[in-house]
């Protein structure tokens with residue numbers, strides 16, 4: 001018998017994919033891209049990724065659709081591996097891995113609906129009844145320029161006075177911000193106090209004068225709230241080793257839960273050196289984009305936590321694998337968000353099914369503003385935890401208006417018989 005490796009329809013009765021749609025919600029958040037996959041029996045699954053929407057759209061419609069249209073929607077691993085191996089010819093990372101991620105989410109969404117189960121149950125969960133959560137202190141338009149166009153990651157404005165301006169309020173009203181977050185059900189937050197210094201000289205140096213000013217909100221929070229609230233610090237990968245060590249020294253009195261990407265993330269050996277020298281918990285984050293990067297990090301003992309973005313690293317499939325690998329090193333895995341709503345749902349499914357996961361990142365300034373225009377219902381947050389999805393599949397529906405010509409919309413489908 002002639003058996004091929006990674007066939008598109010391995011099952012004798014495949015659940016055939018008949019259309020693939022993409023939408024870039026230009027008026028709402030122009031860096032996001034949504035995917036909707038439909039099967040011939042009427043199931044539809046949705047996925048998401050962020051950044052480079054034009055490149056991802058082109059990969060999906062002009063190339064990946066060649067394999068997916070008419071193929072079995074439930075052969076998730078088969079498709080994942082096929083695309084991974086083809087894209088390995090030119091490095092995989094980047095738009096290619098983000099396109100794989102968006103497709104992977106949509107196929108898991110279909111799988112869950114076919115099985116009438118939330119995805120986390122198909123991944124072996126639940127291992128917990130709710131997922132620990134923290135609030136990242138962005139503002140509603142973090143990462144956008146003042147003209148509404150896409151900005152640069154790590155170059156978000158510090159915001160302005162007003163509700164949900166968590167970035168602004170961290171610097172101007174830090175004690176009140178923590179009180180408000182506690183009342184909203186959070187007991188941890190992530191913030192970034194040093195970006196401005198990096199924008200001046202590429203993160204090579206940081207003055208003691210700037211450091212003293214940057215940590216003042218942390219002093220006020222510890223004075224008023226004691227140690228009752230966990231704080232994570234993100235350096236957005238801006239600093240070189242001497243500046244990163246100075247930052248770590250300045251942060252020590254405030255006992256942050258982790259230092260995330262204070263160092264630039266393009267040399268794992270320097271990260272391992274930073275971790276040993278600073279003597280504080282280090283998180284290596286979503287800036288790593290392949291299992292090779294994460295394995296290197298774990299083998300070189302460069303991090304106390306790894307953070308994964310499920311819509312950048314290869315979807316739910318690869319995120320769950322990475323979380324399991326990290327557990328083998330006794331290193332907790334945390335799931336990233338600062339992008340779009342399906343990223344959170346995907347992260348919660350992985351968090352709910354891998355015992356070694358410890359946190360889901362959320363941005364309340366996004367949840368209560370533009371996420372509402374994109375999805376039907378978010379997950380409740382209370383007592384420092386986010387609830388598990390209850391509906392089959394990813395457990396969320398996208399606003400159907402997204403898949404219309406109102407937005408940057410494209411559809412590729414099988415020719416009708």
Ligand SMILES: [Mg+2]
Pocket residue numbers: 234236260261285286
């Ligand atoms: Mg980060």
